[in-house]
Each structure stands twice: as structure tokens, then as C-alpha cells.
Amino acid sequence: MGKTLDINIHHLTRVEGHGNIIVRASDGKVEKCHLQIVETPRVFESMICGLSWRDTAMLTCRICGICSVGHTTASIQATDDAFGLKLTPEVLALRKLMLLAEEIQSHVLHVYFLAAPDALGAGSVLPLASSHPEVVKRALRMKKVGNVICDAVAGRHVHPIALVPGGFTHVPSKKDLKKVQDYILMLNDDVDATVETVAAIGGAFPKFEREREDVSLTHPDEYAFYNGQLKSSKTGVHDIHDYAKVIHEFCVEHSTSKHVRNVDACLAVGALSRFNNNAAQLNDRGQAAAKKLGLKAPCYNPYYNNLAQTVEIAHFYDEAVKLMDQIMKMDLTEATLAPNVTPKAGRGIGLTEVPRGLLVHDYTYDEKGVCTKANCVIPTGMNLANIDHDMQKYVPEVINTRTQDQIGHDLEMLVRSYDPCISCSVHLLKVDWV
Amino acid sequence: MAKPRVSFHDFTSCEGCQLQVLNCEDELLGIVGAVDIVNFREAIDEKSDEYDIAFIEGAFTRESDRKRLEHIRKCAKIVVALGACACTGGLNVLKNFRGIDESMKKVYGEAASWYETSPALPIEAAIKVDVKINGCPIPKQEFLEVVKSVLAGRTPQIPDYPVCVECKLRENVCLFQKGEYCMGVVAKAGCNAWCPSYGGRCYACRGLITDFNKNAAKDVLAEYGLTLEQVMAEFRMFNGVFPVAEPPADGALKS
Numbered sequence: 001m002g003k004t005l006d007i008n009i010h011h012l013t014r015v016e017g018h019g020n021i022i023v024r025a026s027d028g029k030v031e032k033c034h035l036q037i038v039e040t041p042r043v044f045e046s047m048i049c050g051l052s053w054r055d056t057a058m059l060t061c062r063i064c065g066i067c068s069v070g071h072t073t074a075s076i077q078a079t080d081d082a083f084g085l086k087l088t089p090e091v092l093a094l095r096k097l098m099l100l101a102e103e104i105q106s107h108v109l110h111v112y113f114l115a116a117p118d119a120l121g122a123g124s125v126l127p128l129a130s131s132h133p134e135v136v137k138r139a140l141r142m143k144k145v146g147n148v149i150c151d152a153v154a155g156r157h158v159h160p161i162a163l164v165p166g167g168f169t170h171v172p173s174k175k176d177l178k179k180v181q182d183y184i185l186m187l188n189d190d191v192d193a194t195v196e197t198v199a200a201i202g203g204a205f206p207k208f209e210r211e212r213e214d215v216s217l218t219h220p221d222e223y224a225f226y227n228g229q230l231k232s233s234k235t236g237v238h239d240i241h242d243y244a245k246v247i248h249e250f251c252v253e254h255s256t257s258k259h260v261r262n263v264d265a266c267l268a269v270g271a272l273s274r275f276n277n278n279a280a281q282l283n284d285r286g287q288a289a290a291k292k293l294g295l296k297a298p299c300y301n302p303y304y305n306n307l308a309q310t311v312e313i314a315h316f317y318d319e320a321v322k323l324m325d326q327i328m329k330m331d332l333t334e335a336t337l338a339p340n341v342t343p344k345a346g347r348g349i350g351l352t353e354v355p356r357g358l359l360v361h362d363y364t365y366d367e368k369g370v371c372t373k374a375n376c377v378i379p380t381g382m383n384l385a386n387i388d389h390d391m392q393k394y395v396p397e398v399i400n401t402r403t404q405d406q407i408g409h410d411l412e413m414l415v416r417s418y419d420p421c422i423s424c425s426v427h428l429l430k431v432d433w434v
Numbered sequence: 435m436a437k438p439r440v441s442f443h444d445f446t447s448c449e450g451c452q453l454q455v456l457n458c459e460d461e462l463l464g465i466v467g468a469v470d471i472v473n474f475r476e477a478i479d480e481k482s483d484e485y486d487i488a489f490i491e492g493a494f495t496r497e498s499d500r501k502r503l504e505h506i507r508k509c510a511k512i513v514v515a516l517g518a519c520a521c522t523g524g525l526n527v528l529k530n531f532r533g534i535d536e537s538m539k540k541v542y543g544e545a546a547s548w549y550e551t552s553p554a555l556p557i558e559a560a561i562k563v564d565v566k567i568n569g570c571p572i573p574k575q576e577f578l579e580v581v582k583s584v585l586a587g588r589t590p591q592i593p594d595y596p597v598c599v600e601c602k603l604r605e606n607v608c609l610f611q612k613g614e615y616c617m618g619v620v621a622k623a624g625c626n627a628w629c630p631s632y633g634g635r636c637y638a639c640r641g642l643i644t645d646f647n648k649n650a651a652k653d654v655l656a657e658y659g660l661t662l663e664q665v666m667a668e669f670r671m672f673n674g675v676f677p678v679a680e681p682p683a684d685g686a687l688k689s
Contacts, residue, residue: 040446040496041551046537047528055671058637062525065450065571147457155632157457158450158571162632169633251545258542 002028003399007408021411022254023395030395034388035415037255045374053079053165053343053369060361060376065158069102069150070354072163074361074376077227079165082348082365083341090336091167093327094153096226098163099352100320103225105146105157106355107271107309107316111198112139115306118413119204135197138190142313148183149320152176166339171332181324184317191317195289198310202293205303205417206410210393212300212386213264214273215246217353223281223315224274225353231277233298234263240351243360247377252385259385260377266385269357270418271308272299286315302390305417309355343369356380356418383418390414438585441473441485442516443506445492445499446526446554451517452491454571458578468585487512487584493519493526495554507561512584515556515563516577518570518639518672525570526554527674556675565590568640570672573625593623594644597636601627609635615658617668620646639672648678 007023020036048059057075061068073095080087087095112135122128129136147157152172155161162170218237219228230238232246247267249258261267275282275290279297282290289311290296295304330336345367352359357379364373391411398407442452452474472482488510494503507513518524529537530553538546557563567580576592583590593599597618601608604627609616614635618627621638629636655665669679 040499041538041541041549042446042495042526043529043532043537043541043551046532046540047525049532049540050667058634059525059528062448062450062570065448065453068448068450155628155634156571158453161629161634164634251542251548253545253548256549 002026005030005395005399005404005407007404007411009408009412019415021391021408021415023391023407023411025395025399028399030392030399033392033395034254035384035391037257037384041256045376048363048371048374051371053083053341053365053371056363056371056374057164058159060374061159063376063378066106067102067354067356067359068159069098069154069157069163070352070359071361072160073099073226074350074352074354074359075363076163076165077350077352078348078361078363079350079365080348081350082346082363083165083344083369084346085166085339085341087166088336090327090330090332092226093323093330094168094172094332094337095163097320097323097327098150098153098160099226099354100316100323101146101149102157103316103353103355104313104320105143107313108139108142108194110355111194111306111309111313112136114416116197116201118416119201138193142187142190142194145183145187145320149180152180164339166341168337169339171334171337174328174332177324177328177332181328184320184324187317188321191285191314194313195292195310198307199292202307205301205306206413207301208303208390208394208397208414209300210302210390212302213262213267214276214298215262215267215269215382216274216277216358217351218278219281223278223283223286223319225316227351230351230358232262232267233277241349243349243351243362243377247360247382249377249381255384257378257381257384260382261385266389267382268302268386269379269382270305271312271355271357272302272305273357274353275299275308275311282311282315283318285318286311289314302386302414303417343367347373354379357382380418387415387418437468437470438487439472439482439485440469441482441488441506441510442471443473443488443490443492443502445490445503445520445557446495447492447517447519447524449491450571451519451567451569452489454574455489455516455577458574483509485510487514489514489516490520490557491516492557493523493554494557494560495526495552496550497552498550500560503557503560512564513561514565514567514580514584515558516567517572518568518641520557520563521566521568522641522673523554523556523675524639524672527672528670529554531670531674566592568592568622569625570637570639573628575626576624595623596643596646597621597623597625597627597630597638597640599623600625601630601636603627604631606630610658615655615660615668619654620648620651637668637671642673642676642678 005023005025009021024032044063057072060075061072063071150157154163162168214233217224217228218231230240230243246262248261252259276298293307295307347364350361359379360377362375363371366372472485488506515521567576580590600623601618616635617638618636620642621636622640622643652665
């Protein structure tokens with residue numbers, strides 16, 4: 001007689017958005033095993049139709065407050081593409097700096113506040129705030145870099161104001177930028193300490209592997225994050241305008257977010273996919289972090305997305321330092337930053353690597369620059385089918401050796417590995433650690 | 435005295451306003467020393483039905499969410515609507531103008547019938563709200579003001595004058611002077627003219643001031659060459675739940 005399982009984790013905690021984990025098994029056989037997404041339908045692709053090009057990014061950045069800069073970046077790249085806009089090096093540099101800020105902020109919070117409590121058997125970061133106060137203070141210091149950079153360049157991080165198609169509507173002052181640079185440089189030791197901390201807890205993640213298709217951007221000159229070509233570990237490199245040949249969306253009844261597949265039944269995006277596809281292009285600091293964490297490409301343990309994010313914190317940090325140095329030498333004026341946009345009819349596509357993975361914005365405009373059709377493909381959605389397949393492989397492997405509660409906990413950790421949430425640090429505030 | 439128990443909940447939103455709460459890195463510590471946070475699904479495993487103050491982010495866009503809202507209302511002494519989605523329905527209301535069935539079909543195709551949705555509304559459409567923190571996203575300073583007020587048992591000081599006042603104080607060049615247009619003339623202040631100060635126009639994300647002259651506002655926009663359709667689009671962006679977002683009966687823009 002095999003084992004019976006009935007796991008129903010309602011409104012999974014420590015993830016952004018609403019999801020339930022459902023597992024049913026009887027007589028040792030898994031009958032049902034998936035992640036239900038019960039978030040309300042938000043229909044952005046319908047709301048955007050009829051909006052002017054001036055307002056499309058304003059709307060779509062509000063898909064997610066946490067990846068707001070990422071959404072804005074993909075959105076304005078789609079509009080740039082549709083209108084054939086040329087960008088100055090100054091605009092490009094500031095856009096990249098903002099995106100780096102968001103990647104670092106998001107990864108820091110996921111690694112410290114979501115993954116670390118799991119690895120240490122805590123229900124939240126709270127107990128860590130009293131047992132490891134220095135670690136928690138360091139995490140908050142690093143998190144703040146996202147706000148420091150985005151406040152100076154575009155007014156704020158959540159729904160940035162000045163970041164628009166073709167350029168920026170605000171010229172940051174040299175004085176403000178110097179403060180930003182000082183803040184970034186102040187974090188230098190924190191980056192190494194982060195790698196140390198994660199290396200110390202990395203062994204706590206389950207050893208589980210499932211081969212998968214990794215999809216990300218790739219770029220000839222850098223570890224791709226802002227733009228590039230589309231790379232699949234199964235079907236090779238594609239022009240971004242052919243994204244629909246790789247990213248096939250389909251509906252499933254148990255999720256209000258669409259699922260995505262390519263040649264197999266599922267595909268994966270995110271830090272681990274970027275690492276698997278582009279690890280050779282990491283800078284020295286990123287390479288050193290990967291070595292320290294024992295992470296080698298290709299890695300098929302989805303729990304190690306946490307490690308890949310840590311590698312990226314180290315890599316993106318050094319990229320931000322270098323870029324900031326260049327920006328300080330640039331001539332930032334209205335002449336080099338102000339957008340100069342003439343709308344025209346056409347379709348534009350923007351692909352960006354945001355913290356959780358590849359993000360697609362695809363807009364069609366009429367001759368007045370009014371949006372007539374849009375498609376947005378969100379990284380979390382791209383990972384959903386992959387998560388279901390991971391769970392469906394994992395549960396039979398452990399059904400006879402782990403208890404129902406243990407399996408439930410493992411699955412929660414699995415989902416969290418894919419889906420970072422930045423909003424966790426509030427929890428700390430209950431503790432008097434200053 | 436026991437610390438007040440504080441609870442965070444989210445409905446249809448981007449969760450950016452809860453992030454704004456966390457972004458008060460420097461100021462928040464003092465205040466939260468005074469409270470116990472008992473629900474914050476994004477951050478903690480603990481779940482509790484015993485709390486004094488509930489912060490609710492997000493719009494009410496699904497009839498089946500009514501029960502959850504009513505439950506929160508029953509548990510909390512004070513309900514605070516956090517951000518534009520909760521206060522006015524926010525951007526979500528745009529879908530009401532695009533047609534619910536049509537929007538669902540456009541996004542989900544034949545699978546549209548699998549998912550439940552209804553017109554987007556402020557949470558006030560389901561439950562009584564005691565305090566509103568407006569904005570998309572909320573300004574940090576207003577969140578701090580409201581928390582301090584609620585803890586002290588006084589009424590928070592929220593401006594009821596237009597964004598133009600704050601914009602002038604910041605000595606920004608008026609967007610109308612630059613050939614742009616802006617909702618600052620009718621928008622509720624309190625954000626310190628955030629968007630115009632960074633070169634963006636005001637979308638009135640904090641809602642509209644009380645008793646503004648709606649015809650004059652429409653006249654101003656019309657004078658600067660906006661069509662009726664464009665003026666209505668401006669009002670609908672964040673204020674679609676108000677009657678002003680309906681076009682005049684005679685179809686004429688001028689009052």
C-alpha cells in the first residue's frame with residue numbers, strides 16, 4: 001500500500017501575488033500536483049489599447065511595483081522600436097543604471113528575506129533580525145541602493161517618472177549623481193559579505209535536478225540584461241522580433257496567468273537561466289562569486305536560482321560601479337537626454353531581463369501613436385509550467401521518504417526560489433535592532 | 435499598554451504601495467517600534483485574525499473578494515485604503531470603459547470563461563473605509579502622516595487643494611507653458627507635485643479635489659487643443675469611477 005498525500009497550501013506566503021499549491025496522491029501515485037494562480041485577471045493588454053505612446057509605459061509599469069523599472073524599460077524599448085528612435089549614449093547609460101539598481105534591490109531582498117529564512121528553518125526574517133542583526137542591517141543598506149539611484153535619475157523607483165521613450169524628462173544634477181556614486185561605493189564590502197552569507201547557507205537547499213530549457217537574452221558584448229537577442233538552450237539564438245517562435249503562450253484552467261512553452265512542455269527564465277546561458281560573460285567578481293558558491297553552468301537545480309541571484313548581485317554591482325564612473329564623465333544636459341519623438345504607425349518589441357527573468361512588451365501603434373494592440377509576457381508566467389513540472393518530478397521522488405508536511409515545505413521553497421518578492425522587509429520592523 | 439496590531443492585505447494591484455511602505459527605510463523604524471505587524475503575506479508565514487488597523491491595497495474587481503473584504507472589516511477597528519487602487523479603483527477602472535467581456539476575450543481568448551472578474555471598483559464599494567492614503571504610488575510622507583495620526587487618535591492632515599499649488603511652490607515651469615497638458619488644476623495635492631517636478635504630467639492619481647469646477651477644467655483642456663475624447667481619457671486614467679469621467683450629455687466639450 002503506497003502513501004496518500006493531500007497538500008493544499010492556500011495563499012502561499014512570502015511570495016508576491018496569490019497562489020495555492022495543490023498536491024493529491026493516493027496509493028503512492030501522484031494524481032494532481034500544481035501551482036494554482038488565483039490572482040485576479042487584470043487585462044492590461046486591453047486597457048492599453050487606445051492610449052497614446054506617451055502613456056503606454058505609464059500604464060504598463062503598473063503591472064508590478066517591484067519590477068516597475070523593468071516594465072518601463074521593456075515598454076519604452078518597444079515604443080523606441082516601433083518609431084525607430086535613436087538613443088544617445090547618455091540615455092542608454094542612465095537606463096542601464098536604473099535597471100541594474102532594480103536587479104540588485106530585488107535580488108538582495110529575495111536572497112536575504114525569503115530564501116535565507118527557509119534555509120535556516122525560520123518562518124520569516126524576524127528571528128534573523130535578532131540572531132543576525134548585522135546581516136539584516138546590511139541587507140537593508142543594499143536594498144536602499146535601488147531607491148537612491150532611481151530617486152535621483154527618474155524621481156522614484158516605484159513607477160519611475162522621467163524614464164520615457166527616447167530619453168529622460170529630467171536632467172539629474174551632478175551633485176545628486178555624486179551622492180549616488182558615494183552610496184554605491186560604500187556598499188563594496190557588503191557585496192563580498194553577501195556572497196559569504198549565502199555560501200554558508202547554500203547547503204540547506206534540497207538536492208533536486210530536472211533538465212530544462214533555459215530562455216534568456218544574450219548579447220555579444222556583455223552578460224545580457226538590458227537588451228540583446230533571444231537565446232534558448234534548446235533552439236539557439238533568435239532575433240527578438242521572432243520571440244513568438246520561442247515563447248508560446250497558452251491558457252490553463254488552474255491559473256489566471258497564462259503558461260508558456262517552446263519545444264518541450266515548459267521552459268524556464270530568471271537568474272539561473274541567464275547564468276546557464278551566459279555565465280562565460282560574467283565579470284571577475286561574478287565569476288569569483290560563482291566559484292565560491294560552487295555554481296557551474298548548466299545547473300538544473302531550481303533551488304539554486306537563489307545562488308544564481310547572489311552571483312548576479314556581485315556581477316551587477318561591479319557593472320554599476322563601472323557605469324557610474326562613465327556617467328560622471330558624461331555631459332548630461334537637456335540636449336543629450338531630452339526625448340525627441342515623432343510617432344509613426346508600426347509594431348515595436350522590447351525584451352528586457354528583469355529580476356525574475358525575460359520580459360516581453362510588444363505594441364502596435366497607429367500613425368498618431370495610439371496603441372491598437374499589445375502583448376506583454378511576464379517572467380513569472382513563463383516559469384509557471386516549469387514549476388508544475390518540477391513539482392511533478394519532485395513529489396514522486398520523495399513521497400516515500402519525506403512526510404506530508406516536509407514535502408509541503410519543500411514545495412513552498414521551490415516556488416519561492418522562482419518568484420522573488422521585495423516587499424518582505426517590513427517584517428523586520430517589529431524588531432528593535434537599530 | 436499593548437501595541438496596536440497592524441495587518442496588511444492586498445487585492446487587485448501591483449503591490450507597489452506596500453513597497454513604498456518598505457521604502458521608508460529611514461523614518462519607519464520609530465513608528466513600527468510602536469506596533470505589531472501580524473499579517474503581511476508577502477513577508478511572513480504567520481496569519482492572524484486579531485488586529486486593530488488594517489491596511490488594504492488594491493481594487494475590488496471580483497465579486498468573490500467581497501467576503502474577504504467584509505472579514506477584514508469585521509476584524510479591524512480602523513480600515514486604511516492604501517493607494518489609488520483601493521481608494522478609487524485606480525487604473526483598473528480603465529477596463530470598465532473597455533468592456534469587461536471584450537477585455538477578457540482580448541486577453542484570454544476562448545478561455546475567458548474560466549476566470550471570474552467584475553467591474554473594477556474602490557474597496558469602499560464593498561466595505562466602509564476610515565482613512566484613505568491616495569496616490570499611485572502613495573507618497574511616503576503621507577503614509578507616515580497617516581500612521582502617526584491613527585496612532586495618536588487624530589485626523590490626518592491631507593491637503594484638499596490642487597497640485598498646481600505645490601508645483602508653483604517648487605517653481606516648476608508650468609507644463610501648459612511648455613505646450614503640454616496636465617491634470618494638476620483639479621488633482622488633489624499632497625505629493626509635492628511629484629510628476630511635474632520630474633518632467634512628467636500630472637495624471638491626478640491622488641483623485642480630484644472636492645467641488646472643483648468641472649466645466650472650467652474641461653474648458654482649460656479644450657482651450658489647449660484637446661479633443662473631447664482626450665479630455666475624457668485624462669479623467670478616466672485614474673478617476674474613472676467619478677461622474678466627471680462621463681462625457682457631457684450633449685457631446686460638446688465647452689460648458
